[in-house]
Amino acid sequence: MSDLISVVVPAYNAVPTLDETMRSVLRQTHAELEVIVVDDGSKDATRQMAEAFAAEDARVRVISKPNGGVAAARNTGIDAARGDYIALLDADDLWHPDKLRRQLERFHKGPSTLGLVYNWYRRIDTSGRVVDPSATPIVEGWVLYRHLDWNFVSNGSTPLIRRSALGDIRFDSALNAAGNQGCEDYLLQLQIALKHQFACVPAYLTGYRRTEGAMTGDAGRMIRSHIHMYEVLWPDLDAAGRELARRRMATFHAEYARNRIRRGKVGEALSAVGQAFARDAAGAPLKLAEQVRLGLVYLSRTGAAAEHGVDPRHFDAYSETEVDTVWDSRRRLQRFKNLAALDAAYDPRMVGRPAS
Template sequence: MTRHVSNIETIVDMNPGEILISVVIPAYNAERWIARTLESVQAQTHSNLEILVVDDGSRDNSAAIVEQFAACDPRIRLIRQPNGGVARARNTGWRQAKSDYIAFVDADDLWTPDKTERQLALLLASAPEVALIYSRYVMIDADDRVSYRWDGPPHDGWVFDTLLSYNFIGNGSAALVTRAALEVADGFDPALRDNNAQGCEDILFYCRVAEHYAFGMVDDYQIGYRQLPDNMSSNLPCMLRSWLMVLDEIRDRHPEKKKQIHGGIARYSRWIVRRAIHHRRFSTLPRLIAMIARQSPRIAATMLFNVAPVTLYEQFIKWRFVKHAPPAPRQRQWR
């Protein structure tokens, strides 16, 4: 594994607030959410932004909404391209960006106002070996209510082995990254979508960066990650196939990581089986188990005879409790 240092320019007298950050927003049929996302980007306390919205062949009014925002805010620019998937849209954005500091946010997610300011400060303080900064996230629903907070342990430094176990960054809207890291990783890989295995473009990119650079973390909740029934991550067989393709690529380059990759298969298998049961997608379970068995019969057996029954029992108790419980308090609104 080759370790690089970032080619961040030496900043002596320059005020961090004067540094340009390019924000790339891939958008496909995002008319319901794009205005909220743009408003959260516009509200950044680090105001020296270039905001590039890449319309990925939308068939709704996404582009028209972005044009309305751009007419009032010269920082916003709309880029149109034929539909090619989120990886190609992000690549179009960062390759046209003017800055060496690029942040990505999906067209239905939100940021806290201090997200880019605090991430840039940490990136500048951590140079040159650190090239990617991320923050914690909460999941939000269609009404911006918080439905889940990720409270896992912080991970920073050389995190490649940890990423093979699980995607602790959790989404594609969390990172501020240097152009040097994007170039070393060759951006985001459209091959996953081309092979009907979209969903893990984020973690593949993070792994490629982590092969060469250290990561930093702002230990605060700065991303509102929207979860909807029709999100890409709701297609569980596709997500599993995507993760397995990521690990296949890593295995080819790093055969010495066999143990970590096996752990990554086991942990992801547990997550996806439990998710299928939590969302009552029981018809997908046989397909998921079969896909896992092709990688590891032992892991598949654990999912079938341990994880699935235990999760079903947990959910049965929960559903019975919810059925007879008083109404839950209203969830906290995204700040």
């Protein structure tokens, strides 16, 4: 079996970060790579920077296309890939040198039904410094129900995917077209989880770059993206999966109501409240009450710097196993107990059959 890994790097106006990102790919200890940089109609020197890497390293290819969004750019790269494994890497994220080697080893030790291997990550700022606590979940085997409940993989620069598990699945551009981009990674992972198992490498191998300002500005869009994602996935879910999706959509509608109130959009907030009750009439009052509580917490913290106790060293200064903070997993793991039992009994042969 070939161990060629195709790394797809979608890039749009990525000059400030692409150099560091590419160097983190090309220093991988698993050297059997092809790196496909997809320039998505950049207006800066992204293409020229990528072509400079291609001139120095024969493993790098550059594809240019008109701007169409990150989902379309990733799909272009996947369609051009030759490897038996696919890894996606956003043009501002970083990898530990042993990331792909350790993930590939996990594939070799796993069953033929193993379709995706993920690892832990660290959140980094624009300078590559670690800024927030990192979750350290280990969720393995059949994971569909737990993944529906919580995106424990969290980002698109972490998974290594077996090409045969990906098959004809591609990133859904409909979310982008509807203005609801953000959950394309999560949707694709769930589509893989319908028929394949997941495994975890318990090490911090990805530097996931997100700034606080960007997260706040995109909050409403990300909430809509989650709701849209569940709607896209709905026809493929069984009865248990639909029940989970229904409750999660109600939660996101309640969260969207709070988001709209904060922005003074009372009509949109009331509509979101109605959607929350329509999805989960029994659970909606508690979901909305929780959002009120969170809103009060937000107001009490406005203007104050968050104190996470994270050592703000550069991602590269941490070892792959060095803990940045202790993750408080009690509530999450408690929620996962029943879902783990559901996953253990999951039958992928039920995929595509009508849910009652």
